[in-house]
Amino acid sequence: MSANTATAGRPDALGGFARYLTLWVALCIVAGIALGHFLPGLFHVIASAEVASVNLPVAVLIWLMIIPMLLKVDFGALRRVTQHWRGVAVTLGINWAVKPFSMALLGWIFIGWLFRPLLPEEQINAYIAGLIILAAAPCTAMVFVWSHLCDGEPNFTLSQVAINDAIMIVAFAPIVGLLLGISAITVPWETLFLSVLLYILVPVLIAQVWRRQVLAHRGSDALAALGRRIEPYSLGALLVTLVLLFGFQGEQIVAQPLIILLLAVPILIQVYFNSGLAYLLNRQLGVAHCVAGPSALIGASNFFELAVATAIVLFGFQSGAALATVVGVLVEVPVMLSVVHVVNATREWYERGAGTSAVSERRATP
Secondary structure, three states: OOHHHHHHOOHHHHOHHHHOHHHHHHHHHHHHHHHHHHOHHHHHHHHHOEEOOEEHHHHHHHHHHHHHHHOOOOHHHHHHHHHHHHHHHHHHHHHHHHHHHHHHHHHHHHHHHHOHHHOOHHHHHHHHHHHHHHHOOEOOOHHHHHHHHOOOOHHHHHHHHHHHHHHHHHHHHHHHHHHHHHOOOOOOHHHHHHHHHHHHHHHHHHHHHHHHHHHHHOOHHHHHHHHHHHHHHHHHHHHHHHHHHHHHHHHHHHHOOHHHHHHHHHHHHHHHHHHHHHHHHHHHOOOOHHHHHHHHHHHHOEOHHHHHHHHHHHHOOOOHHHHHHHHHHHHHHHHHHHHHHHHHHOHHHHHHHHOHHHHHOOOOOO
16 A cells, blocks of 8 residues: 555544544634623633633643643654754754744734734734744644654654754743744743743653653553543643633624634745745755655644643733634644645655655664
8 A cells, every 4th residue: 555545544543533623613712702702700700810920720721731742752752863864954944943933924924014904903913922922832742643644754753743842941932032022022021931831841741750650650552542541631621721712802703703814824824834845845855755744744833732821821811812823723733634635645746856765765663
């Protein structure tokens, strides 16, 4: 069976729940708007449950979102980074030197200029901030699915995610702070570093301790089973968070329903630009297709759970920043599946230009 045939028959790799994520997000929009209209007091009580600018209900939901995703990350895979160093170099360049800055540029062009007359003026800077936050965090979990669907090299994907997570601990806050500052958006540095501590560093430590305990006492099969068992809780927590967000955003969205569509434009351009750039650079460098595919997908996708959390902490439930990150969740599955389709459909073209060594490159054993 060819790689393309295999991938074409594997839609279940997403799982029944995740495959319809866009539908669930759409239903959350409807549910959140309705609940916000009929039960405004409930949402005000939730919003007021804060300690040191951290909303406690949201903090719990975000940990439920992030920790199951981080269980999949094996920092031991960092030892394998040199096996596919060209693909790693391309992906790191896209993730940290191109994507956040290209998104900031697209935000300024589309939200700050072209679409400005169609959006509420008081939220323009917040929308741009949300787009920057979304682009500053490379995806941690869903990329394993995208890599599987394009027949990607599993060791490359694992090592790339591990190194991205390690970099994110130290680079996420400075990059976000820099770009928000350039955008003339006030940066609450203490809150930004608190969000990194609460939603990156602490979850990483918890997930790694939990992962090592399971591996040490029960083995890799038990870890895989645990991941499958708790993943629905992660997605469920994400959807509950979205209901809360839309409960607060509902009035604005009903008044201007084009907001979501307009915010999606720079996100879509950013995904296709960065995935295409990574794919072409890998081809130019003679990288194997099984590495170039996941490299393009990792280069384009976002850690939307972290983005939503950070936007809420920095700007609040009712902010345009929070809404912009939610639009990223809304388009994530369909747009990334379209990138997977392009990667699979162009495999023969890619290998004709990448060279014999790339076509014949042996995969590392998972």
